[in-house]
Amino acid sequence: MKLRTALALTISIPLAAAYVGDMTHYTPGVGSCGYTSGPDDAIVALSVPMMANPANPNSNPKCGTKISIYNPSTGQTTWATVVDTCVGCEEYxxxxxxxxxxxxxxxxxxxxxxxxxGGDAVGG
Structure with missing residues (x-):
């Protein structure tokens, strides 16, 4: 567990920029990162271009990364862990x-x- 935490902190740099895009929802299961997630988990799937899946998607360095999500319409912010790839999503x-x-x-x-x-706190 400590290794995963340290790894997540190390790999948050590529997602440190703030991105703007649409947000949708889906029913999770076993994601492209190899994690099994449930409907109440704080998880996120990124687009194919953002994930840039390697030959083995389970070893993708973005897997396990925490991102901040901000909705400027409501002022709400939350955090989620990257566990999957959204095939139908546009880049951001x-x-x-x-x-x-x-x-x-x-x-x-x-x-x-x-x-x-993004990988750092965004918005609000």
Whole structure:
């Protein structure tokens, strides 16, 4: 566990920039990182270009990275762990569990535009 924490801190640098994209939600299971996640977990899937999957996606350096997610419409901020790849997402879009989506966008209709996210705290 300590190794995973240290690794996550080390690899947050590539995601340190703030990105802006759409936020959607999905039902998780076993993600491209090899982690099994449930509907109440604070997890996120990044787009194929952002993940830049290596030959073995389980060894992707972005797996396990924590990102900050900010909704400027509501002022809500949360953190999530990268565990999956969103095949249907545009480059800067993110896909969350429904429970996490509802925390940051309680009035969202399934897609929220203009979400800020990155490896460092963003927004607000």
């Amino acid at each position: 879009d993110i896909d969350l569990t429904l429970s996490l989506f509802n925390q940051i966008a309680p009035d969202g209709n399934g897609r929220v535009h203009g979400i800020e996210w």
